[in-house]
Amino acid sequence: MTCKDAAEFIEAIAADEIRPTAEMRAHLESCPACASSLAAARRLEAMLAAHGPPPAPDRFVAAVLQRVRRERWRMEQNVDRLFNVAMLAALVIVAVGVFALMNLSGFVAAADGAWAGLTTVGTELGHRMVPALDTYIAAAGLLLTALGMWWWAERRIPNP
Amino acid sequence: MTDFDERTLIERCRAGDDIAFGELVEQYKNLVYGMVWRLTTDRSQTDDLAQEVFLKVHRGLPYFRGEARLSTWIFRIVSNVCNEARSRRTAEVGRRRPIAEPGRPDNAFADLELRDRLDKAIAQLPEQYRVLIAAHYIDGVQYEALAEALDIPIGTVKTHLHRAKRRLRELLQ
Numbered sequence: 001m002t003c004k005d006a007a008e009f010i011e012a013i014a015a016d017e018i019r020p021t022a023e024m025r026a027h028l029e030s031c032p033a034c035a036s037s038l039a040a041a042r043r044l045e046a047m048l049a050a051h052g053p054p055p056a057p058d059r060f061v062a063a064v065l066q067r068v069r070r071e072r073w074r075m076e077q078n079v080d081r082l083f084n085v086a087m088l089a090a091l092v093i094v095a096v097g098v099f100a101l102m103n104l105s106g107f108v109a110a111a112d113g114a115w116a117g118l119t120t121v122g123t124e125l126g127h128r129m130v131p132a133l134d135t136y137i138a139a140a141g142l143l144l145t146a147l148g149m150w151w152w153a154e155r156r157i158p159n160p
Numbered sequence: 161m162t163d164f165d166e167r168t169l170i171e172r173c174r175a176g177d178d179i180a181f182g183e184l185v186e187q188y189k190n191l192v193y194g195m196v197w198r199l200t201t202d203r204s205q206t207d208d209l210a211q212e213v214f215l216k217v218h219r220g221l222p223y224f225r226g227e228a229r230l231s232t233w234i235f236r237i238v239s240n241v242c243n244e245a246r247s248r249r250t251a252e253v254g255r256r257r258p259i260a261e262p263g264r265p266d267n268a269f270a271d272l273e274l275r276d277r278l279d280k281a282i283a284q285l286p287e288q289y290r291v292l293i294a295a296h297y298i299d300g301v302q303y304e305a306l307a308e309a310l311d312i313p314i315g316t317v318k319t320h321l322h323r324a325k326r327r328l329r330e331l332l333q
Contacts, residue, residue, distance in 0.1 A: 007326075010326070011321070011322035011325045011326055012318075012322060014325075015325075017318070037329070040329050040332075040333070041325065041326075041329060044325060044328055044329050044332065045325070047274065047278055048278075048293070048297045048325075049297065051275055051278055051297075052194070052297065052298070053193065053194035053195075053197040053198055053298065054193075054194075054197065055189075055190050055193065055194075056189040056190055056192075056193035056210065057207065060185070060189050060193065060207070060210070060211075061182055061185045061186050061189060063207075063211055064182075064185050064189075064211050064214045064215070065178060065181065065182055065185070067211055067214075067215055068178070068181065068214075068215065068218050069178070071215060071218075
């Protein structure tokens with residue numbers, strides 16, 4: 001066995017992962033350089049085993065939980081902001097949609113001239129709304145979706 | 161902790177149970193803290209980075225499928241967080257301060273000096289060796305877990321550890 005061969009096993013022997021064979025033992029006993037390497041490897045092994053890192057501080061768990069709650073609170077704030085923006089956008093879309101629909105269907109103009117006969121206007125409105133019913137349904141759906149998102153967000157995110 | 165206990169704990173954490181997450185942190189705090197302590201060159205960051213690891217664990221738990229052991233998954237997060245921190249630090253500090261410094265002159269005690277030298281020698285190891293040394297000499301991380309976490313065979317883990325220690329020995333001489 002050469003020193004190069006022995007060098008491959010020194011760490012494993014020092015860590016007690018393998019038992020040296022008779023050939024290895026003979027080499028380690030006859031070679032001062034390899035014996036010295038083994039002694040140094042054993043010292044290092046002991047140092048690493050003894051030189052453990054410090055344990056986590058006492059308040060560590062509490063500090064982590066505090067950060068988790070803070071992060072959750074921030075996320076809730078963001079969801080709230082997002083929801084408010086979505087609600088505002090939905091309201092604007094619905095308002096614009098309703099106005100555009102009334103304008104297109106001529107209701108705004110008709111209403112101006114129909115103050116005198118509310119019954120006529122009601123009938124006319126009813127007649128004119130029917131063709132655009134799908135648009136009204138879509139607007140109502142959008143509003144309900146927004147309300148649903150709000151409800152979901154409120155349930156999903158517990159208060160800190 | 162048995163697999164069943166671990167699964168139950170994870171489910172409770174996923175359901176938003178803070179007490180369960182506190183138990184999880186309690187269970188792994190020393191492993192995480194110890195690894196971060198060993199992997200970071202700036203010890204003042206240890207507390208902050210170890211907390212960051214658990215924040216990532218908390219965020220990631222809903223997506224944790226349980227294919228690997230929880231300790232293995234946490235181990236990977238520790239490694240990633242420390243790598244990111246090192247990259248940030250390298251970008252901030254550049255090469256103004258070398259990792260390996262001469263021993264502090266006010267370090268009067270021999271054992272402290274030895275620890276100091278060992279720390280600095282570990283800091284000079286290549287990244288993959290540092291991770292192995294950091295993990296292996298903290299209770300709870302065995303060869304199998306290291307092999308699983310790093311996706312390398314157990315034999316390679318052992319070989320790398322031996323090489324790491326040989327390099328350490330050379331650095332300490």
